[in-house]
Amino acid sequence: QVQLVESGGGSVQAGGSLRLSCAASRYAYRCMGWFRQAPGQDREGVATITGAGGTYYGDSVKGRFTISKDNKNTLTLEMTTLRPEDPALYYCEQHKFSAACSGFKSLARNDDVYWGQGTQVTVSS
DSSP, rough: OOOOEEEEOEEETOOEHHHHHEOOOOOOSSSSEEEEEESSSSOOOEEOOOOOOOEEOOOOTTTEEEEOOOOOOOOEEEOOSTTTTTTEEEEEEEEOOSOOTTTTTTGGOOGGEEEEOOOEEEEEO
């Protein structure tokens, strides 16, 4: 079993920045990613990172968000130029078995992943 604990959410003005962190209890070399879900909306993939450091981003966040992870099992999402459409519950996921990611599909099946409780991001205009 893996525990994932997100932190760093909060409220910022449009155009501002936030840094989200996800502390993984272990196996951070596996495929990991950030997803978000706003009330009444479907879950949306934000970014993924492979065990080798390869990254993949959703179209709505390309050029604004950066995913990374360190050697201490911490996944980070640097968010800049936040927009009014970015508010959501952001949560991280980790694949149970694989270090490779194939876009967001690798983290889409609940049976294949661990996920955290999420951290809320609010953007005011």
